[in-house]
Structure formats: structure tokens, C-alpha cells
Amino acid sequence: MQEGIIVKGIGGFYYVELQNGELIECKARGKFRKDNITPLVGDRVYIEKINNSQGLIKEIKERKSQLIRPPVANVDQVVVVFALKDPDISFTLLDRLLVHVEEKDLDCLICLNKSDLDEDGKFEKVYSIYTEAGYKVIKTNALKKEGLDELKAFLKGKITAFAGPSGVGKSSLFNSLQDKVKMETGVISEKIGRGKHTTRHAQLIRIDDETYLVDTPGFSTLDLSFIEPNDLQYYFKEFRNFIGQCKFSSCLHVKEKDCAIIENVEEGNICRIRYNNYLDFLNEILENRRNTR
Ligand SMILES: Nc1nc2c(ncn2[C@@H]2O[C@H](COP(=O)(O)OP(=O)(O)OP(=O)(O)O)[C@@H](O)[C@H]2O)c(=O)[nH]1
Ligand SMILES: [Mg+2]
Ligand SMILES: [Zn+2]
Structure with missing residues (x-):
């Protein structure tokens, strides 16, 4: 077996660049489909060559990371x-x-x-x-x-x-x-x-x-429904400095009393455009939960 990295995937074919620079057109082993694993661009794989230019992906190495949009593996x-x-x-x-x-x-x-x-x-x-x-x-x-x-x-x-x-x-x-x-x-x-x-x-x-x-291909929408309502605050980087300073430990920074995030928006330490997006996203996530329950 030879080690390589998937550089492109089109219509069930994966183009794997080997360590020596060779490019091999590969199919994935049937086992992956059965296990519901889709090889992704960025995956480090082991392949077996069928001939000079074609091969079969036998094994995918454990992923360091996986992005959903764009769908790529192992990006830093x-x-x-x-x-x-x-x-x-x-x-x-x-x-x-x-x-x-x-x-x-x-x-x-x-x-x-x-x-x-x-x-x-x-x-x-x-x-x-x-x-x-x-x-x-x-x-x-x-x-x-x-x-x-x-x-x-x-x-x-x-x-x-x-x-x-x-x-x-x-x-x-x-x-x-x-x-x-x-x-x-x-x-x-x-x-x-x-x-x-x-x-x-x-x-x-x-x-x-x-x-x-x-x-990667451009996109115009991005789904946030997989995010826990309570986690969203951590994904607004500048909020992290103030989380824990609110009166209520369960504060979601919407209109709770003595909220450190809202105070810092008012004092100009947190950008209001970003905060408003936080509120919109939070609403969207909560709304989505109500509808799917
Ligand atoms: N004026 C100007 N035009 C640019 C610049 N960079 C790219 N363009 C033009 O913008 C247009 C789109 O560029 P692309 O590189 O195809 O954009 P993309 O982000 O790859 O788009 P998708 O592949 O559709 O996601 C092309 O006509 C480019 O020539 C720039 O720095 N200045
Ligand atoms: Mg492009
Ligand atoms: Zn708060």
C-alpha cells in the first residue's frame, strides 16, 4: 500500500497525490459506503494501485479536523x-x-x-x-x-x-x-x-x-442549527472575556438583568453589529429547536 492525500473528489472518483507527486485516480472501497464514510479532500489515505494511473482507497487515516462547509478534512x-x-x-x-x-x-x-x-x-x-x-x-x-x-x-x-x-x-x-x-x-x-x-x-x-x-466553492448560506444555544456565546470570540461576569450563570445575554455582555455592548467594547448577529443566530437556533421538537 502507498500513502497519499486526496486532492480532489468528483463523482465517486478521488484523486490521490502520492508522496512522490504521482496523481492516482481512485475509487473508494465498498466498505466505506457501508460504514457511511465519505472520503474528503484533505484525507490522508492508503491506496493500492490497480495500474499506473488508477487505484483503490483502502484506508482513511484518522481526521485531525473536519469542516462541513466547505467539506474538507485535516485543515489547520x-x-x-x-x-x-x-x-x-x-x-x-x-x-x-x-x-x-x-x-x-x-x-x-x-x-x-x-x-x-x-x-x-x-x-x-x-x-x-x-x-x-x-x-x-x-x-x-x-x-x-x-x-x-x-x-x-x-x-x-x-x-x-x-x-x-x-x-x-x-x-x-x-x-x-x-x-x-x-x-x-x-x-x-x-x-x-x-x-x-x-x-x-x-x-x-x-x-x-x-x-x-x-x-473551495463559494456559498451563500450556512446552517447553524447543529450548535447548542448555550455554546454560541463562545463562538463570538470577544464575548469570552466577559462570560461569567453576568448576574445569572445561565445568561444568554438577550435581556437578562445585569448582563455583562449587554453592558459591554452599551459601553462600546463589543461591536453592536456582531452582537445583533449573535441575537439573530441564537433566535434561529432556538426557533429551529422548537420546530423540530
Ligand atoms: N477588481 C478585482 N477583481 C478581482 C480581484 N480578485 C478577483 N477578481 C475578479 O473577481 C471575479 C471572481 O473571482 P473568482 O476568483 O472566480 O472568485 P471565487 O471566489 O473563486 O468564486 P467561486 O469559485 O464562484 O466561489 C473574477 O472576474 C476575478 O477576475 C481583485 O483583487 N480585484
Ligand atoms: Mg472559485
Ligand atoms: Zn449575559
């Missing part, structure tokens, strides 16, 4: 990509994505792309909200390859997934960071002002021995 961290314009930033989607990242306890960097289109100081605004919440935030221009040094430094030695809505420039960034594969990039639809879901499948590439990048 996420670059959350949004565009400063075309399409406009959705703060709801950005915070949803950050909740997913925090729930998986992954490291993350917020990358605001299309810096050339930022006319009204959007970057400064978003930068201040999210650095105050405890995130690293950078701006890039994928087409002119500007702002990539900080991004490259973040990627070094790690497996990183690029995640974000369609049309923000994930594949363009991917292309500007390496010469090995050229991902297809799309245009923004004039009619709907959004991307057209150019990337259809997650794809992993190895930049050097220890550095891997995963380009």
Missing part, C-alpha cells in the same frame, strides 16, 4: 475571504462563517480582497470591527498580487482552506499564490451582483512539503 486553519466590493460584504455570512471556524477551534485570517475597488473606506471599518474582536485582518488585490506577503506568511507550513461567498476571488488568490495549477475564475453577474459559482469542487494543492491550500 481557514482564510475567510470576502470582497471589499462586488459582491458587497454580508456581515451575517461573515459572522456565520466565523462561528463555524470557532466551533472547530481552527485558526483563521480574514482576507478582504479586491482592495482596488474599495472607495469609501470599507476596509478601515471592517478592519476595526474584526481586529477589536481578536481577528487578523488583511487586504489583498489578487489581480495585481498586492498584499500577498502577509497571506503567504500565514499559510506557511499549514493546511489552509479558502472559504467565502462566490465571486470574492478565492480562486484568483489561489492562482496568484502558486503556479502549479490554474483554477478557473469567473465573472460577477451584472444582474444579480454575485459570483456564479465557478468553482464546483474543493481542490487541494501542495505548495511545498508542509504547505497545502484548498480552494
Whole structure:
């Protein structure tokens, strides 16, 4: 058996890169289907070759992590990509994505792309909200390859997934960071002002021995219903400093008396946009529970 990593999966075929760089088209053993295990991009696997270019996945190594959206295994961290314009930033989607990242306890960097289109100081605004919440935030221009040094430094030695809505420039960034594969990039639809879901499948590439990048399809919704109502507060990073300071230990920070989170929103220590998203998400989670019970 030979060891490799799944770099792409399409229609029941998995493309496995072996340690010597060879790319083998594989099917998964029937046993996986029976056990309800789907091999994922990023999975480290053992394969048996059938011939020079084809093989069978025999074994999947235990996963270090597993993201649901995008569906990739073993990533260490996420670059959350949004565009400063075309399409406009959705703060709801950005915070949803950050909740997913925090729930998986992954490291993350917020990358605001299309810096050339930022006319009204959007970057400064978003930068201040999210650095105050405890995130690293950078701006890039994928087409002119500007702002990539900080991004490259973040990627070094790690497996990183690029995640974000369609049309923000994930594949363009991917292309500007390496010469090995050229991902297809799309245009923004004039009619709907959004991307057209150019990337259809997650794809992993190895930049050097220890550095891997995963380009993924854009998305426009993210489900939060799997999150426990009481856990959500921890996935808003900046809340953590104040949790435990509320009058009631079971405080969900909605309208309880002497709530430290609400006080800090009022004092300007917690961003109100983020807090309002917290309330919306909490409502959505509670609502969902009422409906499925
Ligand atoms: N002005 C400007 N345009 C950019 C920049 N980066 C990407 N684009 C353009 O934005 C469009 C969408 O880029 P993609 O790289 O396909 O976006 P994506 O995030 O991969 O989209 P999906 O694959 O659909 O999820 C393309 O027309 C790119 O040329 C940038 O920094 N500035
Ligand atoms: Mg793409
Ligand atoms: Zn509270």
C-alpha cells in the first residue's frame, strides 16, 4: 500500500497525490459506503494501485479536523475571504462563517480582497470591527498580487482552506499564490451582483512539503442549527472575556438583568453589529429547536 492525500473528489472518483507527486485516480472501497464514510479532500489515505494511473482507497487515516462547509478534512486553519466590493460584504455570512471556524477551534485570517475597488473606506471599518474582536485582518488585490506577503506568511507550513461567498476571488488568490495549477475564475453577474459559482469542487494543492491550500466553492448560506444555544456565546470570540461576569450563570445575554455582555455592548467594547448577529443566530437556533421538537 502507498500513502497519499486526496486532492480532489468528483463523482465517486478521488484523486490521490502520492508522496512522490504521482496523481492516482481512485475509487473508494465498498466498505466505506457501508460504514457511511465519505472520503474528503484533505484525507490522508492508503491506496493500492490497480495500474499506473488508477487505484483503490483502502484506508482513511484518522481526521485531525473536519469542516462541513466547505467539506474538507485535516485543515489547520481557514482564510475567510470576502470582497471589499462586488459582491458587497454580508456581515451575517461573515459572522456565520466565523462561528463555524470557532466551533472547530481552527485558526483563521480574514482576507478582504479586491482592495482596488474599495472607495469609501470599507476596509478601515471592517478592519476595526474584526481586529477589536481578536481577528487578523488583511487586504489583498489578487489581480495585481498586492498584499500577498502577509497571506503567504500565514499559510506557511499549514493546511489552509479558502472559504467565502462566490465571486470574492478565492480562486484568483489561489492562482496568484502558486503556479502549479490554474483554477478557473469567473465573472460577477451584472444582474444579480454575485459570483456564479465557478468553482464546483474543493481542490487541494501542495505548495511545498508542509504547505497545502484548498480552494473551495463559494456559498451563500450556512446552517447553524447543529450548535447548542448555550455554546454560541463562545463562538463570538470577544464575548469570552466577559462570560461569567453576568448576574445569572445561565445568561444568554438577550435581556437578562445585569448582563455583562449587554453592558459591554452599551459601553462600546463589543461591536453592536456582531452582537445583533449573535441575537439573530441564537433566535434561529432556538426557533429551529422548537420546530423540530
Ligand atoms: N477588481 C478585482 N477583481 C478581482 C480581484 N480578485 C478577483 N477578481 C475578479 O473577481 C471575479 C471572481 O473571482 P473568482 O476568483 O472566480 O472568485 P471565487 O471566489 O473563486 O468564486 P467561486 O469559485 O464562484 O466561489 C473574477 O472576474 C476575478 O477576475 C481583485 O483583487 N480585484
Ligand atoms: Mg472559485
Ligand atoms: Zn449575559
